[in-house]
Amino acid sequence: MNAITLTSVTVAYGNVCALREVSLEVPAATALGIIGANGAGKSTLLKTVAGLLKPVRGQVEVLGRPPARCRPALIAYVPQVEAVDWSFPATVRDVVAMGRFAQLPFYRRLGKRDEVLISSAIAHLGLESLTDRRISALSGGQQQRVFLARALASEAEIFLLDEPTTGVDAATEQMLRQVVRELVEQGKTVLMTTHDLDSTGAWFDRVIVVEKAVIADGAPEEILALNIPLLREHGHGHATYGARLPFA
Amino acid sequence: MATVTQRMARGSPLLEFLSAPLQYPFMLRAMVAACIIGALCSFIGTFVVLRRISFIGDGIAHASFAGIVLAYMRGLDAMLGAAVVAILAALGIQAVHRRGGVSIDTAIGVIFTGAFALGVFLMSRLHSYSNDLEDMLFGNILGVSVSDLYGIALLAALVLFLVWCSFRALIFLSFDPVVAQASGIRAGLVDQALLVMLALTIVVSLRAVGIVLVAALLVTPAATAALVAKRFGNMLLYSVVIGVLCAVGGLYASYYLQAASGATIVLATTVTFGITFVVVQIQKYVLHRALREESAR
Numbered sequence: 001m002n003a004i005t006l007t008s009v010t011v012a013y014g015n016v017c018a019l020r021e022v023s024l025e026v027p028a029a030t031a032l033g034i035i036g037a038n039g040a041g042k043s044t045l046l047k048t049v050a051g052l053l054k055p056v057r058g059q060v061e062v063l064g065r066p067p068a069r070c071r072p073a074l075i076a077y078v079p080q081v082e083a084v085d086w087s088f089p090a091t092v093r094d095v096v097a098m099g100r101f102a103q104l105p106f107y108r109r110l111g112k113r114d115e116v117l118i119s120s121a122i123a124h125l126g127l128e129s130l131t132d133r134r135i136s137a138l139s140g141g142q143q144q145r146v147f148l149a150r151a152l153a154s155e156a157e158i159f160l161l162d163e164p165t166t167g168v169d170a171a172t173e174q175m176l177r178q179v180v181r182e183l184v185e186q187g188k189t190v191l192m193t194t195h196d197l198d199s200t201g202a203w204f205d206r207v208i209v210v211e212k213a214v215i216a217d218g219a220p221e222e223i224l225a226l227n228i229p230l231l232r233e234h235g236h237g238h239a240t241y242g243a244r245l246p247f248a
Numbered sequence: 249m250a251t252v253t254q255r256m257a258r259g260s261p262l263l264e265f266l267s268a269p270l271q272y273p274f275m276l277r278a279m280v281a282a283c284i285i286g287a288l289c290s291f292i293g294t295f296v297v298l299r300r301i302s303f304i305g306d307g308i309a310h311a312s313f314a315g316i317v318l319a320y321m322r323g324l325d326a327m328l329g330a331a332v333v334a335i336l337a338a339l340g341i342q343a344v345h346r347r348g349g350v351s352i353d354t355a356i357g358v359i360f361t362g363a364f365a366l367g368v369f370l371m372s373r374l375h376s377y378s379n380d381l382e383d384m385l386f387g388n389i390l391g392v393s394v395s396d397l398y399g400i401a402l403l404a405a406l407v408l409f410l411v412w413c414s415f416r417a418l419i420f421l422s423f424d425p426v427v428a429q430a431s432g433i434r435a436g437l438v439d440q441a442l443l444v445m446l447a448l449t450i451v452v453s454l455r456a457v458g459i460v461l462v463a464a465l466l467v468t469p470a471a472t473a474a475l476v477a478k479r480f481g482n483m484l485l486y487s488v489v490i491g492v493l494c495a496v497g498g499l500y501a502s503y504y505l506q507a508a509s510g511a512t513i514v515l516a517t518t519v520t521f522g523i524t525f526v527v528v529q530i531q532k533y534v535l536h537r538a539l540r541e542e543s544a545r
Contacts (some may be wrong), residue, residue: 014349050430072432079426088298088423089477098423132367136480152429180405 001064001156004090005190009058011041011048018044020213021058026206028157031180031190033204033220035197040211042193044159050077053140062158072102077157080163081143086136093131095146096122099153121153125175141172141238148179159183161192177203196222269503278389282495282513283402285389288404290461290469290491291411292449294484295442297470298422303353304341304443306463307360309450311337313367316384321370326380327399327451334447337363342443346436387458387510389499396455403452405477406429407445414441420479457510465483468517469494472524494520 001147004026011019019041026032026054047053048060051067062070076099076184100114107214110118122131125145130138144164151159160181165173179204180190192203200207200220207223209216249330269275295303312330319329337359344355371381383391392400411418417438420428429435446466453462469491470483498513505512 052426052430063443069350070432074432075425075429075430079424083426084424089480090423091479095423097433098420098428101420102428104416104434105414106413150427156431160430170320206434 003030003063004062004191005059006049007059007061008182009048009055009060011044011053011055017212019048019055019210022210022214023058024208024214024217026189026191028189029184029187030206031184031204032211033200033207034191034193034210035200035207035223036193036210037166042210043162045210046077046162046191046193047074050160051160052062052077057087061204073099073156074153075158075160076118076151076154078147078159078161078164080166081140081147086138086143088135090135091132092127092135092138092146092149093118093122094162095135096127096149099150102154103157117155121149124152124179125149127189139169141168144168145172145175148176152179157188159188159190163193163195165194165196200224201208266500269500274275274390274392275503276295276500277392277394277397278499278509279340279496280397281389281456282499283391283492284400284404285456286469286491286493286495287406287463287488288449289465290473290487291484292407292445293466293468293470293491294473294480294487295411295418295422296446296466297474298480298483299442301352302463302467303356304338305446305450305466307341307356308334308338308443308447309373309454309462311360311363312447312451312454313384314370315367316454317367317370317374317381319477320381320545326384327396330384330451330454331448333363334451335444338443338447341442342439343355383458384454385458385460386508387454387456389456389509389513392455400452400455403448407448407452410441410445414438418442457513461510461514462477464514464517465491465495468514468521471522475521475524475528490517490520 002025004024006022009019009022010017014035020129022045034042034045036107044053048055049062049067051060051062051070060067062075067075082214096118097110097114100110100118102109104114125148127142127145127149130142135143135146148161148164159180160175164176168176180192183190184205194200194203200223204220206219207220208214209223209228216228272281296305310335315329315331315333316326317329319326322329333481341352341355342360344350344359345352348355350358373379396514417428417433420431420433421435421438425435449466450462457465470487472490473483477486477538494516495513498516499509501507501516502509502512
């Protein structure tokens, strides 16, 4: 069974078509890179798989079910750090703990197992020394690691990462890459949008190029060899998740 | 009761100051109501501030006026009428926003002003004018009866139960609604629950502070707590403490200054916010100057 199956999926915002007739099959234990210009529909694709956007046509299946009918926390969505207000009164640990919330009945407190998962996710991303720090006092790279730690703590099967390497330091980038490869080794499926075409070989097993539809699909080296003129001079599509950096 | 408090107070000016108003049964009832309402509003207010829906509280309060007038015309309980219309208006606004793609502030502006206007329209057609209706606009906590107190306590308990059921989902949705939804938390349902809780809280508080001022009791204690709290739990605690102290303190102040109780309570929260804001700013300034001097050295 494929981890993710999209069958001629069309997504629209109002009457603006963001994705047209996208069909995609992603087997489990795959790291899939999604590249494309700003406004090409990369984030839309992730949100559609996450069940946050409903396609106007076509079908989405995650491990054989529509996203809305998946078990809680099966899908971990890792948004861009600009997506939330970091002045929220919470510590690093508080945010990582949120990864456990969806699968915990409301009448039960965080158990020993939850605590272990939270602590090990924090340790995995090298955040131990920041555990009790307020999140408003974190750097961009640290914020991104907190988001990924929260996803790890949720024990999801499907990880959707929206441009996690934008604006982070080299050490964080390397750490993220290592985590992605580990997840794939554990049989998890990772979909990640990126604008860094050159280093896709180190991250992904497979890369797709999105421009309202999937216009190329293959191994990273094949996609690189295609030399697609991806750089749109003035890509000003939808501000889907606040990705304002020019595609480069 | 009165003689007991008087006997206790004898000899200490502070105790006398505190116990003198309580010799009146209506002040005692008002004090109990102020404590419950102060705690409840500032508790729910924490979520309202973090979800950035402060404006909704004001809107729900105004909309409920239509329910109060309708209940009055039919000879029904004002609180019941207010509750029904407040809940309908709160859910209506969410439906218009989510399904109709109308922005939330616009939906509030349309629905709540409409409902308030309906209340005013109906009231203007009443031939007999009622003090009850004016009390609802500006609040009269001194007029709280024992049965009102039971109603307030019951609704407060219901709201606390609903918050307990949705506590973690509310926090997650306040911080990161997109991820919360992706992980399977039912945002629509939790939002509806929050709006119902908010509507009930507002209705409970109308007697005390009135339609015009209830939003302040929701927002100001929580906003004050947000200035100083590092974690969500602390913010919730500080907010409730500030809410109760301001409600009780405001009531004492209104007794000794012979001023309107609702307005005095709200002013107490505003002054608390102002002082906290200034202190935090001074603290920041001192800290930054120390850092600058250290780096200059």
